[in-house]
Amino acid sequence: MTNILLIAFAISLIYMGIANRLSTYINILAVQGIILFGVSFIELIQINTINLIFILFETIVFKTIAIPLFLNYVIKKNKIVREAEPFLPDFLSVVIITCIILGSFILSNIITGVHIQKMFFLVAISALLSGLFIIITRKKVVTHIMGYLVIENGVFILSLSTGNKMTMLVNTGITLDIFVSVLVLGVFVNRIGNTFEEMNVDNLTNLKD
Amino acid sequence: MSLSVCIVLITILFVLFVSFSKEAWSGSIALGAVLVNTGISSWVAVNAVIGHSYLEIINGGPVFGDIPIRVDALSGWFILMMNFTVLTGILYGRRYMKLYENKSGMISLHFASYIINHTSMIGIFIVQNSLAFLYIWEIMALSSFIMVIFEYKNPETLKAGLNFLIQSHICILLLTIGLIWVSSHTDSYDFNSISTYSASVSSAISLVLYLCFFIGFAIKAGFVPFHTWLPYAHPVAPAHVSGVMSGVMIKLGIFGILRMLILVNQNYLIIGYIILIVSLISGVYGVALAIVQHNLKKLLAYHSIENIGIIGIAIGIGAIGIGTKNPFLAFAGFAGALLHTLNHSLFKSLLFYEAGTIYQTIHTLNIDSMGGLIKKMPQTAILFIIAAMAICGLPPFNGFISEFLIYLGLFEGVHSGSLSITTVFILLIAGLALIGGLALLCFTKAFGIIFLGQARSHFDNEINESEPSKLFPGYLIVLFILIIGLFPQWFIRLLINPVSEFTSGITDGFPALKIISNLQSISLVAWVFLLAIASIWTIKRFVLRNKRMVITPTWSCGYSEANSKMQYTASSYVRSYRKLIGPFxxxxxxEGEIKGVFSSPIHSxxxxxxxxxxxxxxxxxxxxxxxxxxxxFIQNGNMRHYILYGVVFITIIVFISLLSGVAAYLFNLIKQM
Amino acid sequence: MPGLVFILIIITSFFFTGIVIRTKSIFSGRKGPGIFQPMKDIWRLLQKENVYSQTSSFIFKIAPDIYFASVLIAIMLIPFGTQKGIFSFDGDFVFFAYILAVGKFFSIIGALDTGNSFEGMGASREALYSFLAEPAFFILMGSLALLTGYTSFGDIFNGIHFGSYISYAIGTLASFVLILIAMIENSRMPVDDPKTHLELTMIHEVMVLDNSGFDLGLILHATNLKFAMYGAIIANLFLTPGREWYFSIPIFIGVQILFAVVVGTLESFIARFRMSHNPQFIFTITSISLLIFFAVLLILGKYF
Amino acid sequence: MFGYYLIIAFFVGIVSMLNRNRVVRILLLGLFLAIQTAITIYAYFHLNESNTIYFKFDALGVIFMCVLTLLSYTTIYHSFIYLQHRKDSSRSQSIYFAALIILIIVMTCAYLASHLGIMWVFIELTTLSVAVLIYHERTPLSLEATWKYVFICSIGITITFIGIILLSIAIQETEITNFSFKAIPDQLLHVSASWLKMIFLFMIVGFCTKMGLFPMHTAAIDAHTVAPPPISAFISTTLMNVGFISIFRTYSMFAHTSILPWMNMILFLCGLISIIVSAAYLLKVNHLKRMSAYSSIEHMGIAAIGIASGGIGYFAAIFHMILHSLVKASVFYQIDQFHRNFRTYMINETGNYFKRNLPGAMVFLLLLIAITAMPPSGLFVTEFWIFKALFTSGHFFILVLALFFLSIAMYSLAKNFLYILFNQTKNLLPAEEKPNPTETYSQYILLALVVYLGINPPAGMINLIKDAVINLP
Structure with missing residues (x-):
């Protein structure tokens, strides 16, 4: 069951590669949140209850509901109507994301000697690299945040594969951190929207030598 | 209270004093500081030169460890030389600086740097702890940097100052490498560990170590091709600073080379050859370029390179003398080097002071616009010509004595050395003769064009002889120039102890005695020469006593309206020479082109x-x-790229790690096959 | 008697230039003046009043004296066969060269003192040629020092004869170099033509354009002395040791006369070089003296 | 004790955010400084005592905590001057100081954290709190820089987090899951080399964003450019020290494993490329603050090389960071005054500072000496040790390369500083205000400290640093 969910997660990554509309991105993020909820529920059922509740809370409340809503708000407020505007053609994006998944597969096979669930590893690394890929190839500032969130999702999956040995306090800190950073980023996106006409990263290349 | 602490405290006190006093007083305060420091250090130095060396160990805290202060005869000799020039420098400089008072805002800083510079130079000669040495060395460089950029209003000055700063930094980097090298093997900062270390390794390694030091010090000394800072820094600095820099500061490099020659135990023959070749190139190249310079101070700066070359030749001879266990060569070489160091500091500082006087009188350093100054400034002219003759190595002045020692060493080496030594030395003899001839060309040009003939351009201000207090340091120097030139035997006696630092293994008294008797003859001939001039002069006066003296315009070969523009200029004087050495x-x-029938003035x-x-x-x-x-391309403003760097970095490292694993695997496979 | 050679050189100097001029006259088919004519000219000059330029300073007045004195001192260093000169010490030939340089220094700045364009030109040339000629003399002396193992005029000329006959060959080569150096130092053919009448082509003559009277006399006689001095050095190469003075003096005089005749002959048959070719020529001497050095190495068996 | 500190200090921070009264603000800041000083002194005298599970007064943390406390005084002082001259509203001043207090607290926590996860959390918090300060001037440029800084730091810290997760995967096998720095090294001994390499790589690259090392140095430079000068001083010093500590602790964790040579190689690479990149940009850069930022990158490169070369290099690297903090802070304080004099940071639009503001110009002149590590600057001694360590460890080639590029950097710095101080070719507008010499005293004190520490470091400091590197090979 976990594996199926993970594969679904990987599919969502590919879909993200070809998605054009910003709302699609947000939806995908929400879906990913749900998938993560499922995975963590299955995987972590045996750890202590408070911790489990907290993690489930994080996936459902933060990842699935709060952040997508917040992003939606940001998009509405800044009247971002244009598409995702990648630097690369969609076709190439798909090819590259496929390559990333393939590469992660090879990598997960190479790595030996450590007790790890390969499927988790594969999907986590793919998510990570896809997130970076999205950040690198998209023009919109908002899409960068989305890429960042995809990376965070990858990290979440990776941490799930360890069976989560972090203590409660640390976990809380980390979660809060992510949440706050997304908030701060969102605030700045708003500011950028106010300051510049287009929320393009092209506007943000004045500081250079 | 120990000597060094005493000097440091005095320096700090005076620096504070200068910083908080009126600008008008700062020169005198600096003079006081220099006098006090000179007094203290000279006392120790004189004792060291006559054979009572001084040793003191200061506890430098956790960073430096023990700091040994050793004043041996070599240090003593250099301290005495340096003290004298620094003293004349401040005597001259405080008059020189009067012109800038309340104009630049840098006077106090300048004189404070002067005091610090003096102290740090004393420190360089006596401190024998690597880390402390580097500290002091850089303080010296920085303080001289401040002095060089005194006339900061001129962009050229800043450029030259920057050049100076960078090159002295590179110099200190090389020294740092050398000293780190030693200290990482011996775990000690004491200079003595250099000799213990170099004794424990093969001579090839010692050679490389020595070369590391040598290049570092050579930058300071101004050996070609490390000389390039020198022709920029000297012209832009105030005259007394140029005098001190050229007279003393570049000698720090010589001191370092000599000191390391003592400390680094190596194959002296090879290092001797290396030094000789570098020095010969420096000597010839320096003077060859000096001749074509139009800027008086730049000309003098190139001459410093030449003289460093001569000193280097002497050091090389000495090293070969040690290498071949030939006491005469060693003595003549090192004595020549030390004496020429002193001599150069005398006449070069004098030349720079007089150049400064000229500059302050007519506000230009371009030789081609000077002329006829001898009639307005006869005393300056006399000082200049004495220094000029001394730098050309002409008897009866001091320059000749040291060059004579070097020639003696060379001729001795020619007939007593092996084939290779003979060959190299005969080339050096030719080179040294060539240098002498070129120097003659150069200083006849300099003196002739600056002081003789008619004025080549008009100056608004009146040209007057400078005040006596400005001339006084010059006369002081001339006194020494003449004493060395006319009584050289006295100075050779003083040199016996410093030279024996190098030749302790091979020399006993006899070469010194031989050379002293030689110099006595020279002294005699020099006196006879003076006597001959005097008697011819008297005879002439006697013969002409009843005849009238006719004063007419110069005979100008038929031109009726000769004017000052028709005189030979500095450029035309050296034109045929310039053609000869064109390739170098x-x-x-x-050049502007002449346009039209009625052309406007053009310049070339x-x-x-x-x-x-x-x-x-x-x-x-x-x-x-x-x-x-x-x-x-890295900081291109594009954030996506910034992230990419990290990703690419990780990817590359992972791949390299993987590939190295594969490579190792393949390598093993091949090995097994 | 150390002063002997000094007196001999002085005596020789009185008729040296006369012989040169006489030789030239004979070759050009004229009878020519008597051999003491140049001395008579100088004597007349010495009695004349001096004319000074407005432009010049005391340098101009003192320069001829120093020039003359330097030549006198240089002469005092010359030995006479086995006898040493008035002054003799290790490396005296270095002093010899440098004391001559002092004279040259003053004659050059004396010329520059007049502010005359032609004299400046002459000074420039003089300085240029002297630096080119300098190495040759030193290499020559270095070779001789290598050959004999001594480093003073007296010792070298003393020791030079104990070698084989090949040392005479070297003596011939050395005298060739010395003759050339003497020609350059005294501004004679083929570097300079004292008889020219165009200032543009002069070297030494143009430098003394403004000198007159006593000063000019000193300068002219200094040239004579210099000739005799180089002649004496050449003669020294052939003065065999152990002979008595009554052999030596005739040899000395003979060599001097021969030298003068050679100079005269050279001046009669060689045309002056173009100014721009002079440096090559002068540098050739350095090359030749290097050849001497190699020859000495061969003799000593140091170089195979 | 540390818990009390956290509570009170956070409380002070929050109050000062709400407060609008100038006098109260000064009192609050004074209170905060008192607390900060008290905890520092307490920490110094209770070395190696752990108050809570997650924090420990270990030597490394305490050293940098002392530096932080010292610089807090000066930074708050200069912030006052800065805000006064900007005539900012009381509200924005409150936000500024609140963020500053929070930043100082968070950095203190990051220094003292003895648990990997906690350290990670607080490092992320430093990014967020400093973002507010960077954005203080509210210009489009500052927006851009803040965005870049926050985003890249977030990415970087995520990369680190991946490393941490990989670490937890790795040590899972050994069945102990204590993440404190003390416990981790023992557990790592059984992990395979390739895993260790991967973990180390991810963690280092992440922390590079904070320390300002290649390949992630880029954001820090932009942040320096737009931040208020006192904050730039903090970014360049204490915040980079956070990065340094994290890298140092990471390195210490792995130091006893088999990958030590490989780690050294990575650090050499990062350090050397940082030096090269900074040298390349220093040659060209025309913005004074950016120039100082690149110079910081260069010094971080030196420190990284110091760690990598081992031996005395560890000691020297820490020492270097301390002295660099003092120097670089005074650079930025002086830049603030400089900016008020010229109204620009562009070097080629300025000049003749020597005449316009002599005390400030002298600071620049001394700073030039200090920052380029010329004696008597203490940085010379630390660089000397680092080079010695390089030599001893046999990395002669790296030594030569580093020296070469450092010379280039030195040339550029000297050129620019001399231009600022002495250039007279520009016709400049007169300064709007009379320069105030008292503002430079703090810089003179810091500089004197740099010289003094270089010549005669107190035994307490040496012992602390020695204690910090005691566990390293």
Missing amino acids: LIMNKK QTHPYDKVEAIFIDFPLKIMNKMMARVR
């Missing part, structure tokens, strides 16, 4: 440029700049 020069010409300018600088400095810098420009 870069002459930048700026030539600027000599240093070819060594073009090859060894400018060209690598150009390449480096290009390479550096390649790197500058």
